[in-house]
Amino acid sequence: MLDWVAYRKELLGRIGEIGKLSPDTVAGYQTLSNAGQKTGHLDAKTHELIALAVAVTTRCDGCITVHAAQALKNGASREEIAEALGVAIALNAGAALVYSARVMDAVSAHSAG
Template sequence: MTEFFDREGDRAYTKVYKETTPDILTAFTQFDAAVFASEGREIPLKYRELIALAVGITTQCVYCIDAHANKAKAAGATETELAETAWVATAIRAGGGFAHGRLAFKLAEGHSH
């Protein structure tokens, strides 16, 4: 993916969180586990993983893309569902650019050269 991405090796850096902010790490881990619990949620896990994948694609987080693409597949997502998820994320990013372009026109209104 990138020269900075190392799925296995990068996990070693979690030790900084463990050593410096273990309470926050524990709270985050529990929160994440609750969000992605396999049971007890209204939205099925496959769809939550596809949502997470779309967000990861939108924010361009290689770690999220890696984790949630694999977890979505494990939860039963098809390649077509992954593709459609990527297209949804792409549309949202493009829509954001379009909308912020309009905001630029609004903010620049009344300013002359």
């Protein structure tokens, strides 16, 4: 497994380099990232639990290390994190099932033609 703490530190440093080379790109990302937090409908912990579930479904190691640290900082327990990951696992399996149905639909369409 990765050294997640060292990876996070290195990753944030590299993103800082990108920010110096292309400040509008990083500023645009930060605007998107912070937009949902401004409404105040979800607390910070819930936001991070969702982010971790999405990080799993998008297979983003950078997202995992950043949001794992933030989830813990915002009071998420290991049990809450595991439950959020359970949702991600179920949806990934569900998405595979849905897209399998789409494949079968495409096969039917191509067979008929």
